[in-house]
Amino acid sequence: PPDVKQLGRATWTFLHTMAAYYPDHPSNQEQRLMRSFLSSFSRFYPCGHCAEHLQEEIKKWPPRVESRQQLGMWMCEMHNKVNKMLGKDPFDCNKIDERWRDGPID
Numbered sequence: 001p002p003d004v005k006q007l008g009r010a011t012w013t014f015l016h017t018m019a020a021y022y023p024d025h026p027s028n029q030e031q032r033l034m035r036s037f038l039s040s041f042s043r044f045y046p047c048g049h050c051a052e053h054l055q056e057e058i059k060k061w062p063p064r065v066e067s068r069q070q071l072g073m074w075m076c077e078m079h080n081k082v083n084k085m086l087g088k089d090p091f092d093c094n095k096i097d098e099r100w101r102d103g104p105i106d
């Protein structure tokens with residue numbers, strides 16, 4: 001089975017980077033595509049219990065796809081919910097651009 005930690009790190013890298021480069025002013029079609037991407041993604045994420053939890057969260061907190069800023073914050077909040085569940089410190093969501101867009105690659 002997949003290594004849940006390694007898969008998680010790789011996936012968060014992808015998700016936060018994608019959000020950091022999402023358009024500032026997405027078209028209606030782009031917003032629709034992002035919403036459907038996230039819902040498909042949560043259906044097929046190859047960690048069963050993670051996927052279930054993510055689907056529940058998406059139902060309660062629908063993705064905010066109206067701008068790059070909104071999507072980045074939403075993704076950060078989702079990740080912080082998982083951090084909390086795993087007993088990790090929350091990440092400061094004011095730092096997402098520094099970490100995922102402008103900052104050095106680590």
Ligand code: FAD
Pocket residue numbers: 004005006007008009010011012013016045049050051053054075076077078079080082083086090091096099
């Ligand atoms: P990660 O949590 O993978 O974070 C990687 C880097 O992202 C950090 O080093 C930090 O620089 C940055 N970061 C941290 N928090 C944020 C944030 N809020 N916003 C922006 N950047 C941030 N694991 C489980 O055991 N159970 C689960 O139910 C579970 N669900 C998951 C659901 C999803 C959708 C994903 C993608 C992963 C899930 N994981 C789950 C994996 C888990 O979240 C971690 O990826 C894994 O434990 C490795 O953690 P890590 O400490 O290396 O850093």
